[in-house]
Amino acid sequence: MSLTKQQINKLEQSLLRMKKQLEEQQELRESQESLQESTGEISSVDSHFGDMGSELYDREMAMALDENQEEILEDINEALQRIEEGTYGKCVDTGEEIPYERLKALPYAKRTVEAQAVADKEGKISDQYEIEEPSFVRNGEKNLEDSRMRTVDEIMDTHGNASNKGEDA
Template sequence: MALTKEQTQHFYHKLLHMQKELSGEKKKTQSMTEEVGELSNGVDNHMADHGTLVTDRMTDQTVKEIDRELLEEVNHALQKIKDGTYGICEKTGQEIPYERLEAVPYARMTVEAQADVEDDLETDAPSFEREFHQQVKDLSNKETIDQKSSQTYEILNREQDSN
């Protein structure tokens, strides 16, 4: 069943709100030298202070990149509303269920099509990338997160034994 005008308007406003949040003014980050200068006050900095700064900077950059990519997806969804193709799977041409759009209003595909695309990416990826994705799955899977039998724990054990 195609989305009604009211449902499409609901998602349009939801996407506009997301767009506004993502493109709003971000906190201006200081340069590393300014940050280090604030820490020092004439005293040598500890390596941990520098490590914290670097970690914070990397976190900020990662969040900004994620926000930028999400903003692109939101803008794409808004364009699809204008084009009249919103809610249609880009892979299969089927309608994306309302519940999926409610959870992910910028979704381009149905859950099944998205899973197929992700499986294809993992299959085509180099072995180290497939191993990395499996490790992430192990660490985020509630069933394997505390088990020593996951692939991630096996790799860590091998690395410890070789040292």
């Protein structure tokens, strides 16, 4: 059963609201990052390893969220384009109708649930999570470790601990 014009209009409004919200969040984060950069510490020499680790974790989390939001924004723009082209609501792989209930839950969906499961299995979506940087891969195997990583103990042995200045080891 094809989507009615009323359903498409309702979904389009939902997509536009989502797009506006994501763009506002991106602008807010960019302004916060700019403020953080202008008031942040110049050097990490006196910082404790735990503080640096927390800061690194926060930055990586923010980057992951930004990347996820950019992908969703791209999906939303593609869905709006499909509305203009008249192909919205049809699976990009099979051409089958995407159920209205799925589109209400995920207005930027481009596949039926079944086609999405196949796409995920074939790696059409999950490829973005594979690490392809050579430093992360050993002997042609997919590996989530980085041989450049060192433990805190190794770093402390090499550089000492900034928080124990003046103390005997």
